[in-house]
Amino acid sequence: MASARVLGLSLLLLLLFLGSFGCRASVPLPLVIWHGMGDSCCNPESMGYIKKIVEKKIPGIYVLSLEIGSNLIEDMENSFFMNVNDQVKLVCDILAKDPKLKGGYNAMGFSQGGQFLRAVVQRCPTPPMINLISVGGQHQGVYGFPRCPGESSHLCDWIRKMLDLGAYTKTIQERLVQAQYWHDPLNEEEYQKKSLFLADINQERCINTTYKKNLMSLNKFVMVKFLKDTMVDPPASEWFGYYRSGQAKETIPLNETSLYTEDRLGLKEMDQAGKLVFLGVEGDHLHFSKEWFYKNILPFLQ
Numbered sequence: 001m002a003s004a005r006v007l008g009l010s011l012l013l014l015l016l017f018l019g020s021f022g023c024r025a026s027v028p029l030p031l032v033i034w035h036g037m038g039d040s041c042c043n044p045e046s047m048g049y050i051k052k053i054v055e056k057k058i059p060g061i062y063v064l065s066l067e068i069g070s071n072l073i074e075d076m077e078n079s080f081f082m083n084v085n086d087q088v089k090l091v092c093d094i095l096a097k098d099p100k101l102k103g104g105y106n107a108m109g110f111s112q113g114g115q116f117l118r119a120v121v122q123r124c125p126t127p128p129m130i131n132l133i134s135v136g137g138q139h140q141g142v143y144g145f146p147r148c149p150g151e152s153s154h155l156c157d158w159i160r161k162m163l164d165l166g167a168y169t170k171t172i173q174e175r176l177v178q179a180q181y182w183h184d185p186l187n188e189e190e191y192q193k194k195s196l197f198l199a200d201i202n203q204e205r206c207i208n209t210t211y212k213k214n215l216m217s218l219n220k221f222v223m224v225k226f227l228k229d230t231m232v233d234p235p236a237s238e239w240f241g242y243y244r245s246g247q248a249k250e251t252i253p254l255n256e257t258s259l260y261t262e263d264r265l266g267l268k269e270m271d272q273a274g275k276l277v278f279l280g281v282e283g284d285h286l287h288f289s290k291e292w293f294y295k296n297i298l299p300f301l302q
Helices: 002-023 047-057 072-081 084-097 112-123 153-166 170-175 177-181 188-194 209-216 235-239 267-272 290-296
Strands: 031-034 063-065 105-110 129-135 220-226 276-281
Touching: 031 047, 031 112, 047 063, 047 105, 047 290, 072 177, 084 112, 084 177, 105 112, 112 129, 112 177, 112 209, 170 177, 209 267, 220 235, 267 276, 276 290
Parallel strands: 031 063, 031 105, 105 129, 129 220, 220 276
Antiparallel strands: none
8 A cells, every 4th residue: 555655656746747847938048139329228219118029029038238337328328439349348248247148148239239249249159149130230330420319419420520530540449439330441451450340350350260150150140221221321231231342332232242252250151051131121220110020030039
């Protein structure tokens, strides 16, 4: 009788174990968000809104919207004036210390946050980034500063003047974020020599095999281009295209650039493996509907 009870209890415990194992819900991958120029981590009309709709559609997801600074004002100011390399290092430290990210995470960058997160995956493979979604990121840089978002018009006017004076002077390169991804197609040599950020992550001076290996470790690299973008000059940069060198009128797609043909970043190999995803959305810079986001972006986060 005792042995029967023991056997029955053992079977009950086994069933309970198997039942709890079978019903255990899979935990969604965390999401890291980096905002764009003049924005902040938690603006309820931008990053706060994105965080909210992602959490609504993916219950239980951990969303980290990066704050670069100790408060929202510093976060916004640093999007203009904090050295990008220092920002990337800071973010790498934040991600490495977050226990919720140790198993890997997806990343989504908006506007300049797109190329900044690309620098994160190239430079900091731990914790591992699984998918990178760049929403309007300027991966080949910009050669124009037509307008600014939000209430930062006075800053934009000042930045335009600084860029006109000399984007590649040491002081402006070190202190002005937008100068660090300013790509002058009329003077490629100066850009390659003096760009502190973009020329480095795009392997313009030398080939860092670690950068290439780390970027190629992504499962998917999704690039969103706004087909009526009046903010980014040229919009082709959002799909890694750019002006043909030596002039500023004709643009060429990624597969005609030296970055692709020489495969300095591994983009050609990634493309052939189906890892690059090019999405177009009708509208101006960062203008998209909730429905478009759910249909086109959400599948890469689930």
